[in-house]
Amino acid sequence: MFEVLLQARKQKWSRLKKAATRAGLSMTLVKEISKIDPSEIVKGLSGDRRLSVLYSVPEWLLKEFKTAEIPQLERFLNRIQQDPQLWIRVSTHLIRKGELIERLKRNRVEVVEDEHLFDVLKVLSFRGSLSKLSEFREGLFAVQDKASALVSHVAGGVKRFKVVDITGGPGLKATHMVQLGSLRAMILEISPRRAGEARELIRRLRMDEKVDIIVCDSTRPSLSLSKFDVIIVDPPCSNLGRLCSNPELKLILRRSDIVSMSKLQEALLERAVKDAKEGAVIVYSVCTITLSETSHVLKRVLGKLDRVSLTEAEPLIGVPDRDVPGTQRLYPHIHETQGFYIAKLVRD
Ligand SMILES: C[S@@+](CC[C@H](N)C(=O)[O-])C[C@H]1O[C@@H](n2cnc3c(N)ncnc32)[C@H](O)[C@@H]1O
Known part of the structure; x- marks a missing residue:
C-alpha cells in the first residue's frame, strides 16, 4: 500500500487519478496518504525494503531491476518518479x-x-x-521518444529498402524508415484500433503512397516476410522503460506478465528470423529493461536458429550490453529517453 501512496505525492493530480483507478484505489484514500512524508516512513528501514518503500517499487520488481544491473540504480529509481523528457x-x-x-x-x-x-x-x-x-x-x-527513433537509424534507412514492421501499430518506426529513405514500408498489426492509429499517422505525414497496413497476427503473418530487406520486431513488452509516463505500471504488473511477454517476443522474433531472406536485417527493440524480455529472448532465438548472426546496433547512443555484445540499452536517468533495448541481426 505504501508503494502506491507514496507515489501520490509525486504525481500530477490527473495522472494520479488515472493510476488510482487502474490500481483499484479510492481517491479519498490516496488523498489522505499523499500527505505523508516518505522520508518519515522509511526511517528505520534499510536495504531493498527502504528502496522499495521510498521509490514505490514492489520488491519483486526491484529484484528485476537489480538483476538487470541498471547502472546507478537509485538515480534510476528517482528519475522514474518524474515526468518523461x-x-x-x-x-x-x-x-x-x-x-x-x-x-x-x-x-x-x-x-x-x-x-x-x-x-x-x-x-x-x-x-x-x-x-x-x-x-x-x-x-x-x-x-516520438529519442530511443524509439534510434531504432530506425539502427535499421538503416537506405534507399531501395523494403521494410516491414511486424508489430507496427501506431506506425512510428515504419514511417520513420520511409522518411530515412526506404522505398516502401509495410505495417503488420494485430489490433484494428492500433492499425487505425497508424493509418492516421500515415495520412498526417502524407505517406499514403508508401506505407501499407495489414491487420494480422504476426506469429502467423498472412504474407511471407521473405521479400523484405529490413524486418523490425518491436513487440509488446512490460513497458517498464516507460515508467516516467506510466508509473501505475509498478502497481499493475505481475512477474507472470513479464514471463508471458517474453514468450510472445520470442515467438515473434523467431518467426521473423525464420522467414527472412538471406542478407535481410532484423532489428529487435523493446521499451523495457528486464533481461527476460531483452537479451534472454535474443539468446534463446540465437541458440535455436542457425544462419543468423548478430551485428553492431549502431549508432551507439546507449550503454553497450554486457550480456549480448553489439546490443545497446538506454535509460531515462542516463539518456533522458525511455528505457529501451536494441539489437540488430542479419540473416546469413
Ligand atoms: C510496441 S508496439 C509497436 C510500436 C510500433 N512498432 C511503432 O513503432 O509505432 C507493439 C504492437 O504490437 C502489436 N501486437 C501484439 N501482438 C501482435 C501480434 N501477434 N501480431 C501483430 N501485432 C501484434 C500491439 O497491438 C502493439 O500495437
Whole structure:
C-alpha cells in the first residue's frame, strides 16, 4: 500500500487519478496518504525494503531491476518518479529542421537539436497540447521518444529498402524508415484500433503512397516476410522503460506478465528470423529493461536458429550490453529517453 501512496505525492493530480483507478484505489484514500512524508516512513528501514518503500517499487520488481544491473540504480529509481523528457521527430521529408524550430518557437514551444540524431528535437518547454499545433496537424513532426527513433537509424534507412514492421501499430518506426529513405514500408498489426492509429499517422505525414497496413497476427503473418530487406520486431513488452509516463505500471504488473511477454517476443522474433531472406536485417527493440524480455529472448532465438548472426546496433547512443555484445540499452536517468533495448541481426 505504501508503494502506491507514496507515489501520490509525486504525481500530477490527473495522472494520479488515472493510476488510482487502474490500481483499484479510492481517491479519498490516496488523498489522505499523499500527505505523508516518505522520508518519515522509511526511517528505520534499510536495504531493498527502504528502496522499495521510498521509490514505490514492489520488491519483486526491484529484484528485476537489480538483476538487470541498471547502472546507478537509485538515480534510476528517482528519475522514474518524474515526468518523461519529451522528444519530437522532424518530418524531414516535409520541412527543414531549422524552419520547424522557428515555427515552434513562434508558438512558444522551445526545442533544441539532439546531439546524436539529426531528425530528433528535445522539447524544453511548451504550453497546452502539442497535438493542437498547426505544425502537428500538417504532419511536420511526430511525437516520438529519442530511443524509439534510434531504432530506425539502427535499421538503416537506405534507399531501395523494403521494410516491414511486424508489430507496427501506431506506425512510428515504419514511417520513420520511409522518411530515412526506404522505398516502401509495410505495417503488420494485430489490433484494428492500433492499425487505425497508424493509418492516421500515415495520412498526417502524407505517406499514403508508401506505407501499407495489414491487420494480422504476426506469429502467423498472412504474407511471407521473405521479400523484405529490413524486418523490425518491436513487440509488446512490460513497458517498464516507460515508467516516467506510466508509473501505475509498478502497481499493475505481475512477474507472470513479464514471463508471458517474453514468450510472445520470442515467438515473434523467431518467426521473423525464420522467414527472412538471406542478407535481410532484423532489428529487435523493446521499451523495457528486464533481461527476460531483452537479451534472454535474443539468446534463446540465437541458440535455436542457425544462419543468423548478430551485428553492431549502431549508432551507439546507449550503454553497450554486457550480456549480448553489439546490443545497446538506454535509460531515462542516463539518456533522458525511455528505457529501451536494441539489437540488430542479419540473416546469413
Ligand atoms: C510496441 S508496439 C509497436 C510500436 C510500433 N512498432 C511503432 O513503432 O509505432 C507493439 C504492437 O504490437 C502489436 N501486437 C501484439 N501482438 C501482435 C501480434 N501477434 N501480431 C501483430 N501485432 C501484434 C500491439 O497491438 C502493439 O500495437
